[in-house]
Amino acid sequence: MIDIHSHILFGVDDGAETFEESMDLIKEEVEKGVSHIIFTPHFNKRNYHQDKDKISANFHALKEAAQKENLNVELYLGNEVYMDFNNYASIIENGFNTLAGSMYVLVEFNEIIPPENMPEICYEINVSGYITIIAHAERYEILYENRQMLRNVLNEGAHLQVNASSILHKENKERNKFAHFLLKNKLVSFIASDVHNTTSRKFYLDEAYKEVSKKYGKNYADEIFKLNQLNVINKTKFESSNYQPKRSILSKLF
Amino acid sequence: MEKYLISDNPSSPIAEAYRKIATNIEFSNIDNVIKTIMVTSAKQDEGKTTTICNLAMVMTEHKKKILLIDLDLRKPVIHKIFKLPNTKGLTDILINKDSYEPYLNNVYPGLDVLTTGIIPANPAEIINSKSLKELIKEMSQNYDYIFFDTPPVMLVSDPITISTYADAVIMAIEHGKTEKDLVKKAVESLKQVNANIIGAVMNNIPVSKQSNYYYYSSYE
Numbered sequence: 001m002i003d004i005h006s007h008i009l010f011g012v013d014d015g016a017e018t019f020e021e022s023m024d025l026i027k028e029e030v031e032k033g034v035s036h037i038i039f040t041p042h043f044n045k046r047n048y049h050q051d052k053d054k055i056s057a058n059f060h061a062l063k064e065a066a067q068k069e070n071l072n073v074e075l076y077l078g079n080e081v082y083m084d085f086n087n088y089a090s091i092i093e094n095g096f097n098t099l100a101g102s103m104y105v106l107v108e109f110n111e112i113i114p115p116e117n118m119p120e121i122c123y124e125i126n127v128s129g130y131i132t133i134i135a136h137a138e139r140y141e142i143l144y145e146n147r148q149m150l151r152n153v154l155n156e157g158a159h160l161q162v163n164a165s166s167i168l169h170k171e172n173k174e175r176n177k178f179a180h181f182l183l184k185n186k187l188v189s190f191i192a193s194d195v196h197n198t199t200s201r202k203f204y205l206d207e208a209y210k211e212v213s214k215k216y217g218k219n220y221a222d223e224i225f226k227l228n229q230l231n232v233i234n235k236t237k238f239e240s241s242n243y244q245p246k247r248s249i250l251s252k253l254f
Numbered sequence: 255m256e257k258y259l260i261s262d263n264p265s266s267p268i269a270e271a272y273r274k275i276a277t278n279i280e281f282s283n284i285d286n287v288i289k290t291i292m293v294t295s296a297k298q299d300e301g302k303t304t305t306i307c308n309l310a311m312v313m314t315e316h317k318k319k320i321l322l323i324d325l326d327l328r329k330p331v332i333h334k335i336f337k338l339p340n341t342k343g344l345t346d347i348l349i350n351k352d353s354y355e356p357y358l359n360n361v362y363p364g365l366d367v368l369t370t371g372i373i374p375a376n377p378a379e380i381i382n383s384k385s386l387k388e389l390i391k392e393m394s395q396n397y398d399y400i401f402f403d404t405p406p407v408m409l410v411s412d413p414i415t416i417s418t419y420a421d422a423v424i425m426a427i428e429h430g431k432t433e434k435d436l437v438k439k440a441v442e443s444l445k446q447v448n449a450n451i452i453g454a455v456m457n458n459i460p461v462s463k464q465s466n467y468y469y470y471s472s473y474e
Contacts, residue, residue, distance in 0.1 A: 086372070089341035120340070127339050 001205055002036040002229035003029060004099055005080065005106055005135055005161060005192030009039040009062070012055055013048040015196045022062055024198055026071065032206040036074045036233055040106050040135075043079035043096045076100035076233070080135055081107050083125075085115030092128050099133070102235040106161070108135045114142045119152035131237065132158040136194060138166045138179040150187075159189035159228075164208035165201070167191070183216055189228050269312065275455060276312045279422075282452060289394050291452075292325070292402040292420040294413040296440035300428040301457035303331050303403055309424075309455075310401050314364035318398035321358075323368045323390075325402045325416055327377035330370040332403055336361045343371030348385050354393060366397075381412045387419055407440040417449035425454040 006029075007015025010022040029037055041055060042048045055077070063075050078099040083091060098105050105125060109115055118140075125132045134153070137143065137160040143150040154160075165171050166179040182188045191212065195203045205225070213221040231238045263269060279288070293306040303326075310322045323344065324332035333340040338359050347354050358366040374380055394400055402420055404413040417423050423444060427437055444451060 089339075089372075092341075123334065124339055124341055127337055 001032075001034045001209065001225045002038075002233065003034050003193050003195075003205060004038045004078070004133070004190055004229055004232055005040050005163075005194045006037055007039075007041065007080075007194070007196045007201075008037065009041050009055065009058055009077075011058060012051065013042040013045075015041070017197075019058075019061060019065075021197065022058075023065060025195060025203070026062065026066060026073065026075075028198070028203055029193070029195075029205075030071050030073045032203065034073065034205065036076065036229070038076040038078045038099050038232075040078040040080040040099070043081045044084070044091055045080075045082040045108075074233075078106060081105060083107050083109055083115070083121050085110070085117060085121075088121045088124060092125060092130075098130065099232050100235075102232050103129060103131050103237075104133055104159075104232045105130045106133050106135050109140065111139050114140045116142075116149075118142075119149065119156050122153055122156035122158040126157050132156070133161050133190060134158055135161050135192075136163045136166070137188075138162050138175045138182065141174060141178070144174075144178045144181065154187065160187055161190040161192050162188045163194045164191055164204040165194070167208045167211055168204055170204060180215075183212065183220075186216075186220060188224050191224050268308075272308045272312045273315070275309060275453070276316065279313075279452070280316060288421040288450075288452070289398075290390065290400045290402065290420045291422045291424060292404050292413065292416050293424045293426055293455075294404045294417075294440075294444075295406050295426040295428075296408050296432050296436045297406045298329075298409065300406070300426050300432060301455075302406070302426040303335065305424070305426045305455045305457065306401050306403050307332070307335055310365055310399075311362060313399055314362060318364065319396070320365045321368065321393060321397040321400045322365065323400060323402050324370045325381065325412070326405045327370055327373055327380060327412065328405045328410060330373065330403075332367060333369040336367055338367065338369055340369045340371065343369035344386075345371035345374055345380065347371075347389060348380060348383065351385075354389060378410070378412060378415070381415050390419065407443060408436060414443060414447055414449075417444050418447050421450060422452045423449045424452060426457060427454050428457050429459045431458070 007013055008022050008025045010016040010018050016022045016025055026037065039059065043050060059077055066073060066075060077097050079097040081091065081096045096105065107125065109118060115121060122132045143153065160182060162179045162182060166175045169176050191208055193203045193205050195201060209221055209225050228238060293302055295302040306322065310320050313320050322332065324330045330340065336359065343357055346352065347357055358368055361367050380386060390400065402416055404416050407413045425441065441451060
């Protein structure tokens with residue numbers, strides 16, 4: 001498995017606090033079958049100041065330690081980018097870490113008041129040369145209630161990521177229901193851990209993998225726990241095989 | 255995108271049909287009284303935007319300088335057709351009182367596009383504003399034709415307002431979809447404000463109903 005959404009990097013956001021905690025989390029992921037991990041500290045969210053030097057230093061400390069301990073895992077950097085409904089343009093312009101240096105960018109929105117212009121934001125990210133991955137898509141109830149908006153977001157080429165914990169009833173009922181709706185309709189491109197610590201927001205990828213294989217088939221499980229993620233690591237584009245975007249407006253011109 | 259029209263399929267029957275419309279506009283405008291042309295429709299999804307983009311493109315073949323402005327502040331799509339960002343555009347020029355040149359996107363030789371920019375909460379006010387009219391006047395000195403994409407007539411009042419300062423109006427009608435009465439009503443409301451309707455473009459006509467001319471040009 002490959003984990004593209006984690007807050008394992010210590011001391012930079014609400015995830016792991018210490019080097020030791022980070023190492024424990026990495027070891028747990030490896031034990032449970034994860035071969036590649038992307039650290040995705042929050043970007044532009046609340047008051048997590050982006051200290052680039054600290055992120056880089058802590059990242060290299062972990063990488064070195066993992067090598068020394070012969071952990072069979074590849075570590076990468078990324079960000080979970082918080083997109084404001086009104087100043088997304090400057091965020092896109094100013095730059096952030098894409099996932100493992102690819103064109104994929106992990107994006108989150110306000111959970112309480114998700115932006116109604118979510119499709120437009122996805123369009124702008126797209127037209128700037130990135131590919132949007134919406135982090136924990138199951139949290140945005142507006143996409144569940146407003147299917148047209150869900151379609152519009154997918155039409156803009158966004159991929160949906162769902163948290164392992166939501167599949168397993170670990171989060172609230174609504175999220176669980178929406179997560180399974182998305183899985184049933186095969187609209188999910190990625191499952192990730194979004195792990196923050198070893199106590200409250202834990203790693204559940206292995207259990208989630210079992211659940212998804214059992215309910216939706218092993219092929220789909222492999223696709224959304226590993227194969228799609230390989231496209232991110234390898235910096236290749238892929239289209240979600242399960243969603244047919246509507247005919248583009250372009251094709252109407254001549 | 256641009257290849258789609260000129261280099262990929264310059265002799266397609268549809269391209270020819272648009273050229274014919276462009277020529278007709280030119281003929282009816284020998285004295286250059288028409289500078290600004292708006293394209294609208296009675297309701298949504300009648301091919302209004304497709305029509306305006308293609309028209310603007312074939313117009314450049316007449317060695318004309320064309321500007322296409324997205325005045326559909328309700329549901330803008332021009333930027334999507336040309337794959338342009340829409341984080342800056344018309345509304346920024348008006349709000350910041352900026353000069354317009356930096357906001358233009360040259361999408362095709364002879365064709366510039368001005369996107370809406372971030373959509374404001376008060377589109378009707380902007381459409382009605384003196385600053386917009388002055389901006390259009392200023393821009394029209396640098397272009398032979400300026401095209402306006404607008405919302406549908408039966409949906410909001412914006413296109414009626416725009417028709418009072420556009421020199422000409424073209425209606426896009428989708429064949430077999432829009433009720434005659436609805437088109438009539440739309441035309442009536444435009445005429446009430448003395449809009450100069452110079453013609454209509456019918457989209458999506460089934461091949462079997464097209465004239466022999468089209469059959470002929472599709473034999474190649």
